[in-house]
Amino acid sequence: MEVQKEAQRIMTLSVWKMYHSRMQRGGLRLHRSLQLSLVMRSARELYLSAKVEAHEPEVPLPPVRSPDPRLHQSWEAEAVAEAAPPDGEQSSPEPMDTREAPRAEETPALCAPRPTKVSRKRRNSSLSDGGDVGLVPSKKARLEEEEEEGASSEVPDRLQPPPAQAEGAFPNLARVLQRRFSGLLNCSPAAPPTAPPACEAKPACRPADSMLNVLVRAVVAF
Amino acid sequence: MPSGTLAPLGSGSGSALSYWGPNEPHLPVSPPTADIISTVEFNHTGELLATGDKGGRVVIFQREPESKNAPHSQGEYDVYSTFQSHEPEFDYLKSLEIEEKINKIKWLPQQNAAHSLLSTNDKTIKLWKITERDKRPEGYNLKDEEGKLKDLSTVTSLQVPVLKPMDLMVEVSPRRVFANGHTYHINSISVNSDCETYMSADDLRINLWHLAITDRSFNIVDIKPANMEDLTEVITASEFHPHHCNLFVYSSSKGSLRLCDMRAAALCDKHSKLFEEPEDPSNRSFFSEIISSVSDVKFSHSGRYMLTRDYLTVKVWDLNMEARPIETYQVHDYLRSKLCSLYENDCIFDKFECAWNGSDSVIMTGAYNNFFRMFDRNTKRDVTLEASRESSKPRAVLKPRRVCVGGKRRRDDISVDSLDFTKKILHTAWHPAENIIAIAATNNLYIFQDKVNSEMH
Numbered sequence: 110m111e112v113q114k115e116a117q118r119i120m121t122l123s124v125w126k127m128y129h130s131r132m133q134r135g136g137l138r139l140h141r142s143l144q145l146s147l148v149m150r151s152a153r154e155l156y157l158s159a160k161v162e163a164h165e166p167e168v169p170l171p172p173v174r175s176p177d178p179r180l181h182q183s184w185e186a187e188a189v190a191e192a193a194p195p196d197g198e199q200s201s202p203e204p205m206d207t208r209e210a211p212r213a214e215e216t217p218a219l220c221a222p223r224p225t226k227v228s229r230k231r232r233n234s235s236l237s238d239g240g241d242v243g244l245v246p247s248k249k250a251r252l253e254e255e256e257e258e259g260a261s262s263e264v265p266d267r268l269q270p271p272p273a274q275a276e277g278a279f280p281n282l283a284r285v286l287q288r289r290f291s292g293l294l295n296c297s298p299a300a301p302p303t304a305p306p307a308c309e310a311k312p313a314c315r316p317a318d319s320m321l322n323v324l325v326r327a328v329v330a331f
Numbered sequence: 332m333p334s335g336t337l338a339p340l341g342s343g344s345g346s347a348l349s350y351w352g353p354n355e356p357h358l359p360v361s362p363p364t365a366d367i368i369s370t371v372e373f374n375h376t377g378e379l380l381a382t383g384d385k386g387g388r389v390v391i392f393q394r395e396p397e398s399k400n401a402p403h404s405q406g407e408y409d410v411y412s413t414f415q416s417h418e419p420e421f422d423y424l425k426s427l428e429i430e431e432k433i434n435k436i437k438w439l440p441q442q443n444a445a446h447s448l449l450s451t452n453d454k455t456i457k458l459w460k461i462t463e464r465d466k467r468p469e470g471y472n473l474k475d476e477e478g479k480l481k482d483l484s485t486v487t488s489l490q491v492p493v494l495k496p497m498d499l500m501v502e503v504s505p506r507r508v509f510a511n512g513h514t515y516h517i518n519s520i521s522v523n524s525d526c527e528t529y530m531s532a533d534d535l536r537i538n539l540w541h542l543a544i545t546d547r548s549f550n551i552v553d554i555k556p557a558n559m560e561d562l563t564e565v566i567t568a569s570e571f572h573p574h575h576c577n578l579f580v581y582s583s584s585k586g587s588l589r590l591c592d593m594r595a596a597a598l599c600d601k602h603s604k605l606f607e608e609p610e611d612p613s614n615r616s617f618f619s620e621i622i623s624s625v626s627d628v629k630f631s632h633s634g635r636y637m638l639t640r641d642y643l644t645v646k647v648w649d650l651n652m653e654a655r656p657i658e659t660y661q662v663h664d665y666l667r668s669k670l671c672s673l674y675e676n677d678c679i680f681d682k683f684e685c686a687w688n689g690s691d692s693v694i695m696t697g698a699y700n701n702f703f704r705m706f707d708r709n710t711k712r713d714v715t716l717e718a719s720r721e722s723s724k725p726r727a728v729l730k731p732r733r734v735c736v737g738g739k740r741r742r743d744d745i746s747v748d749s750l751d752f753t754k755k756i757l758h759t760a761w762h763p764a765e766n767i768i769a770i771a772a773t774n775n776l777y778i779f780q781d782k783v784n785s786e787m788h
Contacts, residue, residue: 119617122675134419135453136427139515139534140565140584141680144621148674151617 110163116156123149368771370758374438374446377762380408380769381448382776383433387417389450391461391501392778408778412461412501417452429454435520439542442526447506449529453516456531458507458542464500468492512538512548519568525576532569532581539593551599552581552591567682568628578603580637582625588637588648606637606648608655618670618679626682631691632763638694640685643667645696647708660706660713663698665736665747678752686761686768697756700745701772702732718756718770718777729779 123145130145131137365386372381380392393411420429430453439447439458446461470492475481515533522529530539530551537552556562564585572578577593589602610619622642629638637648639656643664646656662683666673673679678699685696697703698715706713715732716722722729735744758771766781 119671119674126677134428135430135432135516136425139562140567140624143562143565143584144624144680147620148618151620155617 110159112159113156113163116152116159119152120149120156123152362774366774368758368774368776369432370434370436371760371769371771371776372436372438372448373760373762373769374448375440375763377764377767379411379438379446380760380778381436381438381450382769382771383416383436383450384774385430385432387415387419387431387433387452389414389416389433389436389448389459392776412503414459414503416450416457416459417455420454422454434517437520437522437529439522440526449520449522451517451520451531454510454513456509456512456517456520456540457505458509459503460506461501461503464502465496465498466494467497469495507542507545509540509545509548512540518566519570521569521571521579523571523576524574528576530569530571530579532566534565537566537569537579537581537599549597551593551597553598553600567625570628570630572634573630573632574634580628580630582628582639584624585620586623586625586641588625588628588639590650604650604653606653606656608646614667616667616670618674621679622670627684629685629687631687632689633691636691638685638687640683640696642679642681642683645685645694645706647694658708660694660704662696662704663734665734669747673752676752678755681755681757683756684758686759688761688766689764695759695761695768697759697770699752699755700734700750701754701756702734703756703759703770716779718772718775718779720775 127142127145127149130141365384365388367385368382369385370381370383373379374381378394380394382390382392384390390410391412392408394406394408397406416433417431419431421427422429432452433450434453435449435451437449439449441447444462448459448461450457450459469476470490472486472489472492473481509531512531513533513536515535517531517533520529520531526542528539528541530537531548532538532552535553535555536550538548539551540548552566554564554566564583564587567582567584569579569581572580578590579593579599580588580590582588586607588606590604590606591599592603593599595601595603610623625639625641627638627640630636631638635650636657637650639646639648640662643666644662645660647658648656670679683697685694687694692709693705693707695703695705701718702715703718704713704715715734716729717732730743733741733744734750735741735746740746754772756770756772760769762768768779770777770779
């Protein structure tokens with residue numbers, strides 16, 4: 110758990126550094142961005158492997174659930190349900206999905222306000238597509254992007270990047286950071302843990318994790 | 332003690348020669364950013380020392396000739412010339428500001444009375460010519476002393492203008508501007524031994540220029556992948572071989588060195604030799620990848636060896652052996668357990684330089700807390716010295732410092748936790764022939780000389 114928290118803290122820190130490096134004179138530095146993305150990738154791997162280890166001893170349950178009961182599920186039940194097969198990659202979409210709805214419902218004050226109904230619908234639709242075999246990261250990234258498009262109007266103003274820097278050499282990165290970062294800061298791990306300790310890190314992990322996937326690509330895709 | 336070494340190591344015979352910096356007592360405030368020294372370089376004779384700073388200025392120091400009347404005042408370095416090399420620019424196309432910080436200065440070998448150097452910021456390299464004027468013509472026929480045209484009716488005879496001595500004036504003029512050669516940020520420049528060409532390297536490409544031609548350069552290395560998402564390593568430093576004008580080396584963020592031969596092909600993407608040390612699995616950590624990035628590479632004066640600096644070590648490589656370095660020296664291994672904190676305060680990204688002494692027997696590099704380290708390759712002894720105002724009163728003798736990592740602590744030891752990570756020595760230079768070193772500590776320049784063995788044999 111400590112490892113998980115530490116890895117997540119490093120991921121958050123890396124995202125912040127990435128965002129901050131855009132503000133520096135001289136523009137984004139390729140070497141620095143590469144180093145930050147390497148650390149983010151290692152942190153993500155560490156986080157995922159630590160999560161898998163943490164859940165391994167628990168009884169595995171069938172991962173298939175309907176979205177509505179998930180909304181009303183208690184945190185404990187959810188934690189047990191997340192003890193999916195040991196394969197880290199396959200289990201991650203499920204916990205991602207389960208966490209999302211309760212988080213949106215139970216911690217509205219902490220996170221960027223997102224219409225739960227809208228997100229639920231979108232998750233269903235993307236899941237039922239069925240065409241997303243493998244490639245967990247892209248699925249998560251797309252999920253987030255669909256939501257974000259719906260919630261973009263609700264992004265808090267306090268994290269508007271300076272207008273002069275909004276566009277530049279790396280417009281895609283700018284947009285990604287603008288959306289992701291605001292969400293991440295609102296769901297910081299420092300928020301009072303209203304949820305049981307087993308899940309307290311999760312509300313913040315979700316945006317960081319998907320952000321990481323997008324960011325890891327965005328970093329070098331300029 | 333064999334000659335040619337900084338001796339005796341351990342008793343600190345280095346003494347302060349000059350100290351350049353603000354005169355007021357040390358204030359616990361960070362200096363203005365523009366004054367932070369960003370590069371230091373001796374010229375080929377060691378008579379001149381150039382520094383560049385973040386404000387785009389270049390300051391050149393000249394060594395005073397040793398006076399026979401006062402043999403104790405060994406030649407000290409005084410300011411010779413100061414000029415603004417680069418100004419901040421704005422790239423309108425990309426909406427990016429281009430920093431005026433001088434990344435590197437390299438002297439050209441002197442070919443006439445004038446001195447020339449190349450200075451570069453992130454995007455543009457400039458060739459500066461430094462000339463001295465100590466005579467001026469007097470006795471013009473058509474102009475008077477102030478330069479005003481004479482009334483022709485007063486001119487009754489012709490005279491030949493005569494050169495009369497005047498106060499020394501150092502003039503600096505930009506002779507060439509090598510612009511628009513780089514998309515990414517320039518990290519190094521290196522003058523070829525042919526004295527006609529030089530190369531400049533950015534994160535992904537290396538260009539070859541002719542010193543007289545500014546509108547064209549040849550790309551000799553390009554490691555940009557077709558898909559930028561596949562990018563895994565960048566170029567961090569590069570240098571021409573000191574004697575073979577066809578050979579150069581470049582280092583990467585993954586810790587490898589590539590020696591390239593320009594005779595092999597026009598584009599030197601394929602290396603002639605790849606120097607890479609397999610990673611020690613016991614040292615593997617979360618931040619292994621980024622601390623293995625090579626921040627500086629320097630050929631030895633002999634041309635036989637290369638010196639590299641990564642975050643925790645300096646390594647000596649033999650050009651004849653690619654598998655691993657022949658020597659590895661720990662600069663500050665006590666930081667290995669603190670990498671996470673160093674990542675948080677961005678110190679893990681610091682790019683330290685390294686230097687050889689004139690005889691390639693001692694290597695030097697900087698560290699934190701204004702410490703710098705020297706390693707004697709022959710005796711395998713090392714010393715840690717501090718560049719501080721207290722230790723730099725003229726003729727003061729430098730005292731070796733020690734960082735204690737637990738265990739027995741001596742009186743003057745510094746504990747790892749009390750190291751000041753804002754005081755870092757990134758840039759150092761060693762006189763090409765004598766035991767004189769220049770240390771840049773933030774906005775201060777220290778010049779130390781070893782009195783015992785001040786001449787290399």
